[in-house]
Amino acid sequence: xxxxxxxxxxxxEVKKVVRWEGFDGKRVDEAVKRVLAGIDVVKxxxxxxxxxxxxCAPSCPYxxxxxxxxxxxxxxxxxxxxxxxxxxxxxxxxPLVEARLPKNEEDLDRxxxxxxxxxxxxxxxxxxxxxxxxxxxxxLMKSFxxxxxxxxxxxxxxxxxxxxxAYKEIPALVNxxxxxxxxxxxxxxxxxxxxxxxxxxxxLPTLIDVISYPKAVVATAKLLDxxxxxxxxxxxxxxxxxxxxxxxxxxxxxxxVLKRVYDYIESIGPEIVVLIDGGFVYxxxxxxxxxxxxxxxxxxxxxxxxxxxxxxxxxxxxxxxxEDKVTWHPPCQMTRRGGLTIEPEYVLKVVSRGFRRLPHxxxxxxxxxxxxxxxxxxxxxxxxxxxxFGVDAKQLISSDKERRFIEETEKAYKIxxxxxxxxxxxxxxxxxxxxxxxxxxxxxxxxxxxxxNVKVLHIMEYxxxxx
Amino acid sequence: MNVxxxxxxxxxxxxxxxxxxVALAVFVFGCVYRILRMVFFxxxxxxxxxxxxxxxxxxxxxxxTFLDPILFSLRYRKWGFVFGLLFLHLLGVIPLIFxxxxxxxxxxxxxxxxxxxxxxxxxxxxxSSVLTVTAPxxxxxxxxxxxxxxxxxxxxxxxxxxxxxxxxLVGTSFKIGTKIYERFVKGLRNARITDIxxxxxxxxVLITGYLAARHHPPTPVGTDIIVYRxxxxxxxxxxxxxxxxxxxxxxxxxxxxxxxxxxxxxxxLRVRRGAV
Ligand code: SF4
Ligand code: SF4
Numbered sequence: 001x002x003x004x005x006x007x008x009x010x011x012x013e014v015k016k017v018v019r020w021e022g023f024d025g026k027r028v029d030e031a032v033k034r035v036l037a038g039i040d041v042v043k044x045x046x047x048x049x050x051x052x053x054x055x056c057a058p059s060c061p062y063x064x065x066x067x068x069x070x071x072x073x074x075x076x077x078x079x080x081x082x083x084x085x086x087x088x089x090x091x092x093x094x095p096l097v098e099a100r101l102p103k104n105e106e107d108l109d110r111x112x113x114x115x116x117x118x119x120x121x122x123x124x125x126x127x128x129x130x131x132x133x134x135x136x137x138x139x140l141m142k143s144f145x146x147x148x149x150x151x152x153x154x155x156x157x158x159x160x161x162x163x164x165x166a167y168k169e170i171p172a173l174v175n176x177x178x179x180x181x182x183x184x185x186x187x188x189x190x191x192x193x194x195x196x197x198x199x200x201x202x203x204l205p206t207l208i209d210v211i212s213y214p215k216a217v218v219a220t221a222k223l224l225d226x227x228x229x230x231x232x233x234x235x236x237x238x239x240x241x242x243x244x245x246x247x248x249x250x251x252x253x254x255x256x257v258l259k260r261v262y263d264y265i266e267s268i269g270p271e272i273v274v275l276i277d278g279g280f281v282y283x284x285x286x287x288x289x290x291x292x293x294x295x296x297x298x299x300x301x302x303x304x305x306x307x308x309x310x311x312x313x314x315x316x317x318x319x320x321x322x323e324d325k326v327t328w329h330p331p332c333q334m335t336r337r338g339g340l341t342i343e344p345e346y347v348l349k350v351v352s353r354g355f356r357r358l359p360h361x362x363x364x365x366x367x368x369x370x371x372x373x374x375x376x377x378x379x380x381x382x383x384x385x386x387x388x389f390g391v392d393a394k395q396l397i398s399s400d401k402e403r404r405f406i407e408e409t410e411k412a413y414k415i416x417x418x419x420x421x422x423x424x425x426x427x428x429x430x431x432x433x434x435x436x437x438x439x440x441x442x443x444x445x446x447x448x449x450x451x452x453n454v455k456v457l458h459i460m461e462y463x464x465x466x467x
Numbered sequence: 468m469n470v471x472x473x474x475x476x477x478x479x480x481x482x483x484x485x486x487x488x489v490a491l492a493v494f495v496f497g498c499v500y501r502i503l504r505m506v507f508f509x510x511x512x513x514x515x516x517x518x519x520x521x522x523x524x525x526x527x528x529x530x531x532t533f534l535d536p537i538l539f540s541l542r543y544r545k546w547g548f549v550f551g552l553l554f555l556h557l558l559g560v561i562p563l564i565f566x567x568x569x570x571x572x573x574x575x576x577x578x579x580x581x582x583x584x585x586x587x588x589x590x591x592x593x594x595s596s597v598l599t600v601t602a603p604x605x606x607x608x609x610x611x612x613x614x615x616x617x618x619x620x621x622x623x624x625x626x627x628x629x630x631x632x633x634x635x636l637v638g639t640s641f642k643i644g645t646k647i648y649e650r651f652v653k654g655l656r657n658a659r660i661t662d663i664x665x666x667x668x669x670x671x672v673l674i675t676g677y678l679a680a681r682h683h684p685p686t687p688v689g690t691d692i693i694v695y696r697x698x699x700x701x702x703x704x705x706x707x708x709x710x711x712x713x714x715x716x717x718x719x720x721x722x723x724x725x726x727x728x729x730x731x732x733x734x735x736l737r738v739r740r741g742a743v
Contacts, residue, residue, distance in 0.1 A: 040510065041510075049724030052646075053547065055547060058539075068655060070657065096661075097661055129536040129537070129729075131532070339739075362742075
């Protein structure tokens, strides 16, 4: 099958899933079941112990778009389902105790609207006096939304492309990967043996890394060589940004991709797996993989900044010292969800005298507003993807209603990111260094929108000429 | 009607001897039910290796887990901080419930070990608390506890039933007001109707407790005790109702939700993921 035919088959599959109009009772029942199946003891706490104080509200980037997007108000969607199905009071008294299942089109539209006003940044988790992670509840609602069909076509498309490994057939993507590997070989002056079994270190860039910051991918290879490590990398990408399915709340499909990644890693048998993506891929592989696959990995997952810190501390790495006015934007996934709160700043302080922290940094850092797939729900992004894959952009928007949803989401996104841009402006930095492709796109967009003159770079891109 | 004895002839006797034990039983049942529910939802997941940052970081993380949300509220939700945390909680119901002398006496009667709290007990009225500072004379009669020269010193001018109840009343009223506004004007569903109702019960407990303690409203000599017992009866009824509904409402946070939530967050974020 040619790649065009393959993509058309995928688009047909996606079309069957996506449904922005109407109310399908069967799908709603199925979606409710998914929500209930996703409840464990911790989520039970999130569902039951919220006192509605609203203390979490100011932490959320989307609260500044509209008060109704406060974490607690959004998470009420999950609580209403939970109360109706799993509490005695809810079963008997229904709406009197705020227990209710979505029962019409309007309800489904509100759910999808709320779901895509949450980046799962975790800021509400640390702001809540009760340790309630509303983002986790919105992930539950995301699965609801996707199952009922309220899912952006672009996201459903990318998920299917990744799951079915169709990206391996797309010429633009195959070439992008090949070019980076060629460049690595050129820079290192040797041919890197790909997929080498028994390597101590497995460097695992993904397609999104290669497309978003090829220079960072090359710089990492240079660093691994410079440190004298016994390393290898995949001959072809293990995913676009595996597993994209988590971004639309489909844990069963995420498991398929994750298992493939795990099996690949196991086939190489490394001690360390190195990632450069500081978005959801990092906490997922580092902390969630064992839970999702019920395995005890024999390898250690490290983000490149951890390796940098370790190497600097042990005196194995010297970096060129500069005077750049540089700051670090902590990607929420790597920081609040991944625990790497201090490592990047350590590295940047070693590199530049001009390093300055953002006024809100570490666990308190502001979310850029682009996570959770929101940064992908823009017309510009959809067109770029369509071009890259060689499909008609119109096929990636299912209906006028979805188009309106994209418009509204984009509008909200552009407001939500302003808080971050103001923070960057206050820092006086000229270079913003970070590690997540979504954050990078969001900050670059925000800087353009709000007239702030900064360069946005991946940390390894920034270190390229300093190694 | 037997107004002075323990017969079930008035609201007070009914509240103390009938309603309270039932409420206590419902409370115990509710607690067991809630805990069992959590156990039922628990399963042992395969966990990733935690990031090891050392005992110091883990300890500081514990303090910050509890402190950070308070500082966050202070910075970003000043009204919520003042009325909710300060008036309602820290200067309101927490010292009132656990330290007010009358409550200490009652709890110590039910649970003798609670007597250890006596040195920290706070007096009922503003007048008597001022006197403990301005005229610290030991009472002539034998009392098991006097408020003269207590650990609180001049702080009893604030730390007394009168002042704290007024603060708690202000905090509770603020909460009810904002909830009604958020729900019915702004249409936000996180302001739940059930929460408004349980705040209303708290308000009833505070008002009746305050009135009873001050022997208000003034009544002709001889009938005073009837009004007093009625108000106390209503106070105990309200408080018992709060106790009974505690495991089934937002008040569950007092004994479980808050502690579980914070310790879980600490373990998840600070111990496992290693955030500092
Ligand atoms: S801060 Fe926590 S308890 Fe308060 S409303 Fe938000 S989630 Fe609920
Ligand atoms: S996870 Fe982030 S975006 Fe989602 S509700 Fe919480 S603060 Fe808002």
